[in-house]
Amino acid sequence: MSFPMQDEWYPVAMLSDLHRQGRDTLLLGQPIHAARDPNGIPIVTTQNGQHLVTIERFGHLWTSLGTPRKDLFSIPEADQPGRTLVDVGVVRVKCSPLRAVENFLDIAHFPFVHTDILGAEPHTEVENYQVEIREDSDEVWATKVKFFQPQAAKSAEGGITTDYMYRVPLPTCSVLYKTCPPRPAEWDVICLFVQPLTEELCDVWPWMALFDDETPLTDMIHFQQLIFLQDRSILENQLPRRLPLDPGMEVPTRADMTSVAYRRWLKRHNFTYGAQLVAK
């Protein structure tokens, strides 16, 4: 049986932690093995020995069970010289891969889940921002997103209003562009790469490309792990566990425009692995 999400790219390993013995894992419910061959070349094989397509990019090994329609997306900003590339490391979450991405696109939860770091009462208001599905690239974009943050990044001193742009180039990947405190003219790049193990279980591989010469690498990793692990207890307690794509099951507001566009885009492409289509 084939389904549209089979033909998309997914992260399955961190390149810096991929060895000969490799790792047994799942992709869209199918057992796969990711490893390096004797020449150090990353390979991904299925249970019946079939070799899957691979790409090495953004610190991770990417693969697909089917035939990708296009090359893995690029992040031109991440190639700028002077950025620190940060492999944050894998975190397993018992949730729908689509719920994990949707949470990443949300800012309204900052004051309650990332209190005194990414948000704080009384600064809870989400101002209007712009959302579009870009037809040329077939990506979801949210721009002109602003939010007040007590400590936006490890390099931030005190509270600032932070600007954001969100981008969804693949059903289980999102790229966040965020005010870069040491270089106001540039954007920090923070990515959430989600490997869908099953419809209700995922491995999440956060990755960052930051301008920050001051903060030690370990501090950057810890900061991002702190943030993402605060989300984990939310993600594992949403009902239904799968993302409802049909309206009526959940109530969005203006603050959720990105999530609404993401759900619409998923439905348009039949990206429904991890989704709930009719209210059960």
Add this chain to the structure above:
Amino acid sequence: MSMPATAWWTPVALSADVPPRMVIPATLPVGPIAVWRSQSGQVTANHDRCPHRGMRLSHGFVRGEKLSCIYHGWSFGKEGGCTAIPAHPKVTPPASIHCGVMPTVEQDGLIWVASAQPDTAPPVFDQYQPLRMLNFCACIDRIKTVCDASSRDPATDTYVTATLAGFVTRLIVTPLNETETNVFILVSPDLSTDQKIAISRAAEVLRNLCERPSPEGQQT
């Protein structure tokens, strides 16, 4: 799992285990619920699901007379209506945003909840005092067998008499699913602390007995 034909009261917690400004998770035959006590002391039970993004409200927080979701801070009053959406502080939430509230009664130190209004009140246990609630990984029939079926209250399936540490106690047994049962232990109100502790320990032993495979080899 079969549903009761008519709505009936389920004990979900000891009153003492839900102090003011606290929310706890509980389970009814129809699904998970959030039980909370407001600052003024009133107990409310909601579906354990925020209508916004499905987050369990039992992970939330109580301020004043409202229950708020931990995810985005949406607040709900005792009637279940949404009273505030922090992302839009100047907007009055439409009345359509609502989180279902269930009938709740607090009586004799226990909190009872029903999925719909039952015809009668919860049973009265005014000769007793609730001691504690334990979760047994055993079905009701197994618990009754271990407690000695001959002492079972013939009027109903829900109560069992058990002798613990030499004292006669009443157990309210409430199935959570096929394999798990909540057991509320009721004791005489004039016991000493040492006697209560002895009963509490005996209840742990009873649980161990109930969770062992039954002699016939049936898994409980």
Add this chain to the structure above:
Amino acid sequence: MKLYDYVLSPSCYKVRLLAALTDTTLTLRPVDFHPGKEHQSPELLTLNPAGSIPILEDGLLVLTESSAILTFIAAQNAPQWLGQDTPQMAAYVQQWLSFSHRLTTTLGSARLIEMLHGHGDLAALQHQGIAALRELEAALVQQHMKGATYLAADRMTIADIACFPYAALAPDGSVSLDPYPKIRLWMRAIRAQPGFIEMPGIHRLHELSNDPLETTNQ
């Protein structure tokens, strides 16, 4: 005092939490535990051959067990946290410090498997973790009957700090805390302490701060 620290480690959090509650200043030295496995690096193994964190360094003193670190900080800065008022209290504290290791090896191991790709027999660890939680609940029931909220006394001691994080994070290892009302009350009392700090998976009590919307409406 220098703490070799990992932001997701409940054992490191114990030390940070006690320091926060007792106004103790710690210098944090972040360790890239995951994904970098820095605790297995030569530098860290020189300090602690067991290859674990936390490690506390104070001059020439090096401590590598969280219970010992809690004891050291309390003895230096807040002796009442040692719980030595009576022989019974002192013994209770020791009992719970020992017990806390069971929480670490059961619930903590289940958490590493479920969260960070650790290895082990998950079902067995969860089963043993539930047994430990039931003992904790039973003990807190008894304490409540005697009028106490905490494990060893009617106030917090290092026994509570030692047991709190792995119990509170049981859901990270897919062990539910729903069946334990007295553990819930105990955790809430700890979270309500002035100076309490959180860690991922253990939220602060938002009910302790005022509702800003209520305030502006008045």
